[in-house]
Amino acid sequence: MSEHEYIPKSKVGKWFNDRLPLLTLANHLTDYPTPKNLNYWWTFGGILTFCLITQIVTGLVLAMHYIAHADMAFGSVEHIMRDVNYGWLIRYIHANGASMFFLAVYIHIFRSLFYGSYKSPREIIWIIGIIIYLLMMAAAFLGYVLPWGQMSFWGATVITNLFSAIPLVGEGIVTWLWGGYSVDNPTLTRFFTLHYLIPFLILGLVVLHIWALHVPGNNNPIGIDVKKPSKDTVPFHPYIVIKDGFALLMFMIVFAFFVFYTPNILGHADNYIEANPLVTPAHIVPEWYLLPFYAILRSVPDKLLGVIAMLSAILILAALPWLDTSKIRSAVFRPLYKQFYWILVADVLILGYVGAMPAEGLYLLIARIATAYYFLHFLVVLPILGFKERTTPVPLSITEPILGGSPNLATVKNKDSFKG
Amino acid sequence: MKKFSRISFLIFLFIGFQLSSNAAEKVEYLKTDWSFKGPFGKFDRAALQRGYQVYQEVCSSCHSMKYLSYRNLVEKGGPEFSVEQAKAIAASFEVKDGPNADGEMFMRPGRLSDKLVMPYENEKAAQAANGGAYPPDMTVLVKARGGGVDYIYSLLQGYEDPPIGVSLDDGVYYNKYMYGNKIKMSNQLSEGLVEYSDGTNASVEQMAKDVSTFLMWTAEPHLETRHRMGFKAIVYLIILTTLVYFSMKRIWSRVKTDV
Numbered sequence A: 001m002s003e004h005e006y007i008p009k010s011k012v013g014k015w016f017n018d019r020l021p022l023l024t025l026a027n028h029l030t031d032y033p034t035p036k037n038l039n040y041w042w043t044f045g046g047i048l049t050f051c052l053i054t055q056i057v058t059g060l061v062l063a064m065h066y067i068a069h070a071d072m073a074f075g076s077v078e079h080i081m082r083d084v085n086y087g088w089l090i091r092y093i094h095a096n097g098a099s100m101f102f103l104a105v106y107i108h109i110f111r112s113l114f115y116g117s118y119k120s121p122r123e124i125i126w127i128i129g130i131i132i133y134l135l136m137m138a139a140a141f142l143g144y145v146l147p148w149g150q151m152s153f154w155g156a157t158v159i160t161n162l163f164s165a166i167p168l169v170g171e172g173i174v175t176w177l178w179g180g181y182s183v184d185n186p187t188l189t190r191f192f193t194l195h196y197l198i199p200f201l202i203l204g205l206v207v208l209h210i211w212a213l214h215v216p217g218n219n220n221p222i223g224i225d226v227k228k229p230s231k232d233t234v235p236f237h238p239y240i241v242i243k244d245g246f247a248l249l250m251f252m253i254v255f256a257f258f259v260f261y262t263p264n265i266l267g268h269a270d271n272y273i274e275a276n277p278l279v280t281p282a283h284i285v286p287e288w289y290l291l292p293f294y295a296i297l298r299s300v301p302d303k304l305l306g307v308i309a310m311l312s313a314i315l316i317l318a319a320l321p322w323l324d325t326s327k328i329r330s331a332v333f334r335p336l337y338k339q340f341y342w343i344l345v346a347d348v349l350i351l352g353y354v355g356a357m358p359a360e361g362l363y364l365l366i367a368r369i370a371t372a373y374y375f376l377h378f379l380v381v382l383p384i385l386g387f388k389e390r391t392t393p394v395p396l397s398i399t400e401p402i403l404g405g406s407p408n409l410a411t412v413k414n415k416d417s418f419k420g
Numbered sequence B: 001m002k003k004f005s006r007i008s009f010l011i012f013l014f015i016g017f018q019l020s021s022n023a024a025e026k027v028e029y030l031k032t033d034w035s036f037k038g039p040f041g042k043f044d045r046a047a048l049q050r051g052y053q054v055y056q057e058v059c060s061s062c063h064s065m066k067y068l069s070y071r072n073l074v075e076k077g078g079p080e081f082s083v084e085q086a087k088a089i090a091a092s093f094e095v096k097d098g099p100n101a102d103g104e105m106f107m108r109p110g111r112l113s114d115k116l117v118m119p120y121e122n123e124k125a126a127q128a129a130n131g132g133a134y135p136p137d138m139t140v141l142v143k144a145r146g147g148g149v150d151y152i153y154s155l156l157q158g159y160e161d162p163p164i165g166v167s168l169d170d171g172v173y174y175n176k177y178m179y180g181n182k183i184k185m186s187n188q189l190s191e192g193l194v195e196y197s198d199g200t201n202a203s204v205e206q207m208a209k210d211v212s213t214f215l216m217w218t219a220e221p222h223l224e225t226r227h228r229m230g231f232k233a234i235v236y237l238i239i240l241t242t243l244v245y246f247s248m249k250r251i252w253s254r255v256k257t258d259v
Helices: A011-019 A022-031 A040-065 A073-082 A087-115 A123-145 A150-165 A170-178 A185-214 A236-261 A288-299 A303-318 A335-355 A361-388 A409-414 B002-023 B045-057 B083-091 B123-129 B148-155 B204-219 B223-252
Strands: A033-035 A233-235 B094-097 B106-109
Touching: A011 A022, A022 A236, A033 A236, A040 A073, A040 A087, A040 A185, A040 A236, A073 A087, A087 A123, A087 A236, A087 A288, A087 A335, A087 B223, A123 A150, A123 A185, A123 A288, A123 A303, A150 A170, A150 A185, A150 A303, A170 A185, A233 A236, A236 B223, A288 A303, A288 A335, A288 A361, A303 A361, A335 A361, B045 B204, B148 B204
Parallel strands: none
Antiparallel strands: A033 A233, B094 B106
């Protein structure tokens, strides 16, 4: 990984490092050459790591006091909120932390989409990222069930029932998932177990995500390959550490505002009513971060096709490195893609909005158009754009903005016109 | 920076959508000045004590408060009754305890450590006594309703004669703030219903406000601590962020790039 061999100065350090090269790893992480033109959209990787660790630590404490039993779960959450020392703080951080986590991950994903960070040679980083995102959604959904409020119970019922759309074995799978013939205590206990497990899977994948990142190094706003280390890079420490730290603190201010002043605004009031299998809430809505996919699910009249559409909407992202045929990474040099990018952002926001609305009338029509456009963007617009778009000239390096470069430095170097 | 403002605009648009989507079905609630709103909001002690009195004398005959203990009435940030007062309140209730050495359940006066005594043995008994409707537990009721404390405050004053064309079954009442306008709880508050020990005039509005304040506290017993701690945390974060910002500027000044 490292360009130069690292040798610890102290004898003990050398003895240890020869047996387990942890110091070499630490040295690699601090020296890691990072493009110096990274903007603040690149700080969300660090912010996401913070979010994950916050969720794990607060979750651990909550699990010490929480009781995963259909008759006691709701009461145990109230016990945490009232009697556990600073239990209210820990729970509000955990509940709002989920929203903050998703806010950050959406910015992180859309940053990647804008600057083409998913393109060669970073496809594996991207695909691991998509798996992390899927696991995050699973963890968030399972976690939302644990307080055993009305929205927990009915959300769990709606989502697990989606599996019944699978032909022949669907009903059997649903019974198997529930551990019975309805969402009940066995469902709650297994959801708790899985909710506890998934964050550690995510943690492992995050390590792979970062490892895969450290092979080619970071992409950057102008999307060109950067020779490293060079005038175009700075060592990770202290430059990126302090910049990520500054951005993280800004993020924490927003986070703290939600936790201390509007801790329940992102949740649904019905979840403070204990689960009641006999009373269905007027509207069953998922948390805000799942709404775009909920809209896609409901926009398809057939249940099975709806589930397929919803899953495809996420899985299609994994194929993105091959659907986007453009050789230029950054949208900065792709005037047309830039327009389509913002249309996609608006499209997803519209999907989120109609996802919160009843699936009828105009809302349903909008949801259908927006769903169709979502797939159109990935399946038609992106592949064609790569061939048709007239891109603007790309600089050769970050420090010396010579125009006419290519995303691949190696090929540029071979061209005579750029020699000298 | 232009891009940043564009994206933050979109995020705010989205949050705005979210809030308006929640607000879409809401009616305008009655407004009043809550002492606990805002970053420095605190409960009005006297209002909490009066609110407890209204709960006790009016609501508690049907509505349970099962996550609250008598000891909570003494705790800081709440009504802050004296220990003697709270002990006397607890002792005025009979609590079922046991089994004793003979294996019998027995009744004894309540203690501070007891949860508030429930009006009914169980949900079925509550329904049977209330024409099939279950009077919801009131501990977190404020957080369990979309309109929050304003909704409770308005609902208590929202009873009126049904508009022409709306027919009501026996035991169903018309309330303009209730979801669907039909409610199984009759109008509970009337002028001078309780006699406040502090001499406050017990108007319907006053009682509604006091009991809503009390319910806000039962739902969020640590609200005052939360507000205080939040202010400190955010001030601390802003100072630290400023320091880190200048350190960052200094470190990056070695590189010819803007941060």
